[in-house]
Amino acid sequence: MTTSYKQPNAQGYYGKFGGAYIPEMLHQNVEELRTRYLDIMYEAEFQKEFQQLLRDYVGRPTPLFLAERLSKEFGATIYLKREDLCHTGAHKINNTVGQILLAQRLGKKRIIAETGAGQHGVATATVCALKGLECIVYMGEKDIERQAPNVARMKMLGAKVVPATSGSKTLKDATNEAIRDWINNPNDTHYIIGSVVGPHPYPDMVARFQSVISEEIRQQLKAKTGSELPTHVMACVGGGSNAAGAFYHFVDEPTVKIVAVEAAGHGVNTGMSAATTALGTPGILHGSKSLLMQTADGQVVEPHSISAGLDYPGIGPMHANLFDTHRGIFLSATDDQALEAAFHVAKTEGIIPALETAHAFAVIDQLKLSSTDVLVICLSGRGDKDLATYMNHM
């Protein structure tokens, strides 16, 4: 059997990770999705509408930008995949456009979502407004406080933002609340998960919708350099949706180094971190088996990151498998390193990156690049939402 790193087996497993560990109350909905998602996604009519929206609404293809000053600084060729230029300011909308079209074809009238930094919530509220569907976004109470502009955007787009008040009051708890909503509304509701997490088929479905990122990178690199393949492709990882999209068409190309960057928070060993592969062990959260930050008793540990989008105690099963098989290189950056990198990129390239993305820029020097190396960094989102944090550090 040939193994592919990009797709799971029929039961949703990437190596040892994945599956669908869900209570019976979710079975009908997840099963309906599992049996229909591939057929729907690859219908000609679906693809036509999806591609048209990606082009005319999202603004794809996003540019692949040669970062000349960063290239000079690190002695290699560095390209930035400009997902920050997508409508709503991050890659999240690639997935929500796909899932809203899928939800319509499943006959669903009501959309729910979870959000951490608010980018996925905004991207979901946006496509619900576009299609005239009811939208409810669950968001941790703590994240509502620290991401006020995105909360306002969701409300302006007509979404209802419901605070998750249990547990750590962040992304993990917002996800719990969204799943409970789905259990309580089994017939008319589609749950748009924002990352490559959750029960099968979500990790695969979200990765496929995001895979447009690496599909475009290959075409654009070919046009610019004559080769479709870089030496390195790098992205930040919380749950890992931008990384899954950026890695997707490269993971089965053995010459391409895959680099995932996690949030170390105050430092990997400080007890205030979100570096899941460094700190996690195999476990089950939100319907799939993956790596998970947990106590010896199997209680989920509250993570910490300055970036709400990386503040998650798990990681998608595709990434857990890349880590477990050593196919991917997993690095981490602290809050302070990410902040420093964000300011550096802003001054060097004239681009203010999201705090999540800044984690990737913080570790370029650890790659020990040489002059023949070609590095592509997925610039997953823009930093407007993080201005309050940036202003505190000026």
Place this chain on the structure above:
Amino acid sequence: MNRIEELFQRKQRNVLNVYVTAGYPNLNDTITIMQALEANGADLIELGMPYSDPLADGPVIQQSSSIAIANGMTIETLFAQLKDLRNSVSVPVILMGYMNPVLQYGFEKFCADAAAVGVDGLILPDLPEYEFETEYGAIIKQYGLDFIFLVTPETSEERIKKLDSLSSGFLYAVSSSSTTGGDKAFSPVQEYLQRLQSYHLHNPVLVGFGVKDKASFEAAAAYSNGAIIGSAFIKSLDGAADVTAATKAFLSSVLH
């Protein structure tokens, strides 16, 4: 014959299963509450192993779980508390919990230790049938434990029959699509329960979710073998100075 089989042989109607979170409201209340449940008419006890992220449960049970975890409850502590269980409790006992803490404890060790202290069966709502059939079911059976699957009004006839064939002890019929302790009115869900009866299932059926008092217990039990009460009992323990008295008062309100 195990304790659950004996129970259903003796009693086919109005079987009352009461859920309580282990280590709630205080760490060492577990056995005291179980004794009080048995003394006041519970036929079966479902003991919840607290988890930080209990997806199938509503806010009441999540809150009791958080308190139990803060009290220091772990699976290891629970088995220590249950060491002499069968000296003072004779009704069947089911452990209910989520896969992650059980996996960290070690699945086989968990089954062995549960059987050793006299636990009769397991409910692990996020253990899916595929994993049960390929990996875990054999281990559960090896230690003589029953495994109880859940079915809902959305579950197809074919799937209900399949889950019934994989279950032993009883089948857990979720009354409506909701998390536990939901505020949806407990409609008698008569049609659904009659549908289950018409399938001539191999296991007895207990109805749970939304059963909270005498009226809803009787409505649920009318078309099944009995019902499961959880969140309403947990609420009655909240702030109780004497958990034995609170348990007695609660069961009295349901049964008399």
